[in-house]
Amino acid sequence: EVIVSLFTGIWAGAFIANGMRPGAVLRSFWEVIDKYLIQALNDSGHLSVIVFSLLIGGMVALISRNGGMAGVVQSLSRYARSPRSSQFITWLLGVAIIFDDYANTLIVGNTMRSVTDRFRISREKLAYLVDSTAAPVSAIAFITTWIGAELGYIQLGIEGLEGFDQNISPYALFISSLKYSFYPILTLGFMLLLIYSRRDFGPMYQAEFRARSTGQVSSASTGADQDQHVEDLSPVAGATLKWYNAVIPVLVVILVTIYGLIDSGMHSLYGELAAAGVPMASESWSLVWANMAQINAEAGQSFFVKLGSLIGASDSYIALLWASLSGVVTALALTVGARIMRLAAAMDPMTTFCKTMLPALIILALAWSLAITTEELHTANFLTQVLQGSLSPYAMPVLIFVLSALIAFSTGSSWSTMAILYPIAIPTTWALCQSGGLGADISMELLLNVIAVVLAASVLGDHCSPISDTTILSSLA
DSSP states (O other): OHHHHHHHHHHHHHHHHTTSOGGGHHHHHHHIIIIIIHHHHSOHHHHHHHHHHHHHHHHHHHHHHTTHHHHHHHHHHTTOOSHHHHHHHHHHHHHHOOSOHHHHHHHHHHHHHHHHHHTTOOHHHHHHHHHHHHHHHHHHOSSSTTHHHHHHHHHHHHTTOTTOOTTSOHHHHHHHHGGGOHHHHHHHHHHHHHHHHTOOOHHHHHHHHHHHHHOOOSOTTTOTTSOOOOOOOSOOTTOOOOTHHHHHHHHHHHHHHHHHHHHHHHHHHHHHHHHTTOOOSSOOHHHHHHTGGGTTTOSSOOHHHHHHHHHHHSOHHHHHHHHHHHHHHHHHHHHHHTTSSOHHHHHHHHHHHHHHHHHHHHHHHHHHHHHHHHHHTTHHHHHHHHHTTTSOGGGHHHHHHHHHHHHHHHHOOHHHHHHHHHHHHHHHHHHHHHHTTOOHHHHHHHHHHHHHHHHHHHHHHHHHOTTOHHHHHHHHO
16 A cells, blocks of 8 residues: 555654654644655645646546547558457557556557457457556656656755755756666567567467357356446547547647757756857757757767757756647647537546546655655765675666565555655665776766666566556456
């Protein structure tokens, strides 16, 4: 039970911080709220994450209810002409719906079920295809309901690191770490391999043999056809299933995110150039781009080096807030303009979906609070001193991967795993690299590796855990 566990962890941290005196038990209990939680929420970056998550979640719900998502599925499902092609379309839809793992699971599972049933594909195989695309895609895509939380956790980990360039944004670190996200990427590739080779093994082989030979797509004991109370993301009555009602808002979010990253990066670099004494007639993009080499005193910087510096200097929170708001407004305009729903009715699925995100946001707020307690108790410093001299920095990615997978399996939550490990794993890894005398380049690569493996292993544990929310949603959908 993640929420109670995190609350208890903060309470224990507060009790230790208060000297572990018996009389401080009640005071530490109150401080969970009045000190740590309020301090965690009294941060513009944290509030940006919450607002972005709510806005992007509302957009996902709206483009589902106005028939846009179903239109995309309908457009692609016509290409399902065999068991292999129907599995491939299911995989493709899972990869395409990148914004939210919950919405991905519910939409793809519910809409493709009739198609896969027609071609005698077992419900077990459909559940595997749905579950194994939802979390990996949401974890590594750069605009999702996950990204805000990931950036918040990374920001907590890098704050105050000695010798670390604080001008590098969490977004730039996240993008740079994707090259080490082996598990999510290989999972998506492994699914393609299974679909292409038409090979299954173990209980999956038995389920597929049953479905193909008898036509019984679900086990008699599953109760798969029972009415389950899950979030309704089906199109409203009378909605025309137009794919562009989903694609246009998605494109708006992507384009505005790119614009926001460039614009905020240009503003930041303009300030650096002005501080360095570079004469700038105006704060124009072209002038900043032309003079970017002056920042590092390097002549002839390549396009990609300049682009990396630009993204690194950007304010990703601003870009994501602009993008999510623009996406919501675009989705509303398309929905109301096409008379699919009235404005008041269009607001309902958005607010309802926000309610379904509330548990995740509570976990997020408690995780921030727990990070404050671990910082106050100097947990990372303690671990560094204990491990220093006895553990090679090169072993950290392996150790963190195993630990992250175990926590995710035990809790069934990727978000809580990231919340627990990021604020400890990042500073500990960096400190071990510094104490081990490793150069800045090697230290940065190890740090990026640890950032990637926390995320990847949390997805691994999430997949394997029987109490995972996405496991349960895949079963229902």
